[in-house]
Amino acid sequence: MQAEIITIGDEILIGQVVDTNSAFLGTELNRVGISIYQITSIQDEKSHILKALKEAEENADIIIITGGLGPTKDDITKHTICEYFNDTLVENEDVLEHVKQIFLKYSSAPLLEVNKQQALVPSRSTVLMNHNGTAPGMWLEKNGKVFVSLPGVPYEMKALITEQVLPKLRAQFKFPYILHKTILTYGKGESALAEEISDWEDNLPSYIKLAYLPSLGRVRLRLSGKYDDKKALEKEIQNQVNLLLPQIEDIFVGFEEDQSIEALIGEQFTKANKTLAVAESCTGGRIAQSFTANAGASAYFNGSVVTYATASKVKILNVSEAIIEKHSVVSKEVAEAMAENVRILFNSDYGISTTGNAGPSKGDSEAEVGTVWIAIATKDGVYSEVYNFGNLREKVIGRATNKAFEMLQKLFLKK
Numbered sequence: 001m002q003a004e005i006i007t008i009g010d011e012i013l014i015g016q017v018v019d020t021n022s023a024f025l026g027t028e029l030n031r032v033g034i035s036i037y038q039i040t041s042i043q044d045e046k047s048h049i050l051k052a053l054k055e056a057e058e059n060a061d062i063i064i065i066t067g068g069l070g071p072t073k074d075d076i077t078k079h080t081i082c083e084y085f086n087d088t089l090v091e092n093e094d095v096l097e098h099v100k101q102i103f104l105k106y107s108s109a110p111l112l113e114v115n116k117q118q119a120l121v122p123s124r125s126t127v128l129m130n131h132n133g134t135a136p137g138m139w140l141e142k143n144g145k146v147f148v149s150l151p152g153v154p155y156e157m158k159a160l161i162t163e164q165v166l167p168k169l170r171a172q173f174k175f176p177y178i179l180h181k182t183i184l185t186y187g188k189g190e191s192a193l194a195e196e197i198s199d200w201e202d203n204l205p206s207y208i209k210l211a212y213l214p215s216l217g218r219v220r221l222r223l224s225g226k227y228d229d230k231k232a233l234e235k236e237i238q239n240q241v242n243l244l245l246p247q248i249e250d251i252f253v254g255f256e257e258d259q260s261i262e263a264l265i266g267e268q269f270t271k272a273n274k275t276l277a278v279a280e281s282c283t284g285g286r287i288a289q290s291f292t293a294n295a296g297a298s299a300y301f302n303g304s305v306v307t308y309a310t311a312s313k314v315k316i317l318n319v320s321e322a323i324i325e326k327h328s329v330v331s332k333e334v335a336e337a338m339a340e341n342v343r344i345l346f347n348s349d350y351g352i353s354t355t356g357n358a359g360p361s362k363g364d365s366e367a368e369v370g371t372v373w374i375a376i377a378t379k380d381g382v383y384s385e386v387y388n389f390g391n392l393r394e395k396v397i398g399r400a401t402n403k404a405f406e407m408l409q410k411l412f413l414k415k
Helices: 020-031 046-059 077-084 093-106 113-119 154-172 190-196 198-202 230-247 261-272 286-292 310-315 321-327 332-345 393-414
Strands: 002-008 035-042 062-066 089-091 120-122 126-128 137-142 145-150 177-186 208-215 218-227 252-255 276-280 301-306 350-356 371-378 381-388
Touching: 002 020, 002 046, 020 035, 020 062, 020 154, 020 177, 035 046, 046 062, 046 077, 062 154, 077 089, 077 120, 077 137, 077 145, 093 113, 113 120, 120 137, 126 154, 137 154, 145 154, 177 230, 177 393, 190 198, 190 208, 190 218, 198 230, 208 230, 218 230, 252 261, 261 286, 261 393, 276 286, 276 332, 286 301, 286 393, 301 332, 310 321, 321 332, 332 350, 332 371, 332 381, 350 393, 371 393, 381 393
Parallel strands: 002 035, 002 062, 062 145, 276 301, 276 350
Antiparallel strands: 089 120, 126 137, 137 145, 177 218, 177 252, 208 218, 350 371, 371 381
């Protein structure tokens, strides 16, 4: 069974609002066994909506529409849906009372006629009461297809999907079981990895597909299976993972469904009662932010400094001016001094540093744009590597951040 998602609103098309609704809907529908056929973003304009609804009905069994349900004149979704279904709008007493109560409880403004119009719904629709807003969801059926229109406000839409739409879909239809298993790898490119595991990939069962998801120095391998027997699918997915892991054990770091690499490192540090400090230059705090985004980071993450300017490396991290003058600010010597000194500064077991030229200009060093030194210091010594991550600034920063995680985990696991 397939679904199509239609998001309505000019604000999405001009980039003023990022369409997070489709990502959420895709995840939640897939979770219950509904495949996404297509995601379409359209203008809040009648002919465009009618065309999208007609095409979606031809493509999919379930059509989820978000947006265009506000009280203002530019929100025309309800009226257009009525035209598509040859229906009329009627006032729903429960919705009207709900709108009145919201205004009484949360607003000092008077209830206007335009607000009361939120209670108008297609006569043949099943109303999905929106407990977090005034615009109700609407469920309609036509030619065996289900159409669900939801408000575009993310928290309102999410509550309606999880509390009402998905339970209703599960009660009405039987879906196959869909399972995804995503393997995280670091340190090998997509092409080389694909060649290495080609025999394994060629022998996957027909109901299990593999997708390569490369991103700045790491590749995610996503196994996706669809089958009627949940236990059989889970068993076969695990069997395929067991066959794959010995072939990629040098680059395997974990499973995305479990945790990110930075969360995995944090867990490993916490279990080993080890601590970490970070000194960043070209990555500008990206490494520290990634660690502290995870709950419980204070158990192992002692602190960080962003010594972006050369002078800050000298004043805050006590990197020798003589070393900088002799070797340049983007060098093995400076990276190692940063890592060791930040470890000492925060009294940590590990210190990690980055210094490089992210571009577009060379800054205080003559090193080529894209050059990044990454160093890791422990009480037993300092280890460093140099890389060139290309000439696109965001790519350099992202790849340097990911490479730092990879180096840190590999070194930690050797201890």
